[in-house]
Amino acid sequence: MTFREFLDRFDRTERTITIYAPTSHPDIVDQFETRVVSVTHTPLPSVARDEGFLVIRDTSGFVASIGMREVREFLEPPIYRPWDEAFANAEYRVLLEILDDTVWYSLDRRQLLATSREIEDRAWRVGEGTLRVGFQRLSLLQHQLPIYERLAEETNLEIHVYGRTDDSPPNPNGLTIHAVDVGDADDSDGSDTASGEIGEFWFLTFDGGDDEQQACALLAEERDPDEFAGFWSYDPAVVDEIASHVASTYG
């Protein structure tokens, strides 16, 4: 199983999104449309003065509804640090859970960073277990170093960082760094597990420590510059599959 095969498996969304609002919100429709398969606008009467709301449905009907304000927050999430108190209450995290196991397109770095923070925050709060993080290039860890140093110092997490070797990768205490060179991967099973995927994918997995209910993962492929397709999952089995692939292929 390669990263691409994981992505393909979840590339069939069964969820639909309907925006109920007096006027169409082309910006929001656009943002969802490029990211998930089905989004429609159903008008509310024009005498209604509010912005409206959004309903998410799956094959068995209603899943959740949410006001337009939080939808905007979800599409342009504030970037918190894991220990921020405001982060614990941010409603868009619940929306993340509702919209998991679905491949999203046109995700940008900001969206991925917010989702990554959600995973790092869980790891921070649980304080133990294994966190695996893939940077496309190891030097990118530099930007996240304050977060990861604090995670390493103040928790019992086992933290593995993966990335393509490039100039001046940091090597802080408490993190296990796996520098991956192209052609480095163990291809003994004959599959197409080229180490190239490390440079193309952004991933995080957290096993939840003792509590697999806290398990979560993010996997996203950069298909165009700063444009990713990816999914996140709160399914312990999916998280375990991705983490196992990473551990067995890259150590």
Place this chain on the structure above:
Amino acid sequence: MRMDNEQSASDRSRTDRSVIDNAFLILQNQERRYALYFLLEHETASLEEVADIVTGWPRASEYGITGRETRDQVLRDLRHRHVPAMAEAGIVDYDEETDTLSFAPCPPATRSFVRLACLAETVP
């Protein structure tokens, strides 16, 4: 008699008092109001969708996500209490076969009340 003459002179007919009573009786409940707001725009809708609306819309300005349990309770309330009440009051029709609600029998005066309530209750 005199009143009838006045009405015809101004080309208006007095709305039957029972229509007004029924309208206010029905409109005193928020779930029924939001169901009717939706019908203002769509005339006919499945009860399932109306339940989704009545769940999501009143909570749109609250900060939070509403889940399946709340929605299922709303659907039960609609099915067993509100829809029979609205049908009884002559404001909606419910088609059991298709499980749809339609606004067709609603008197014009009641529609106006619904519209006003929608304007007053929804906030930017």
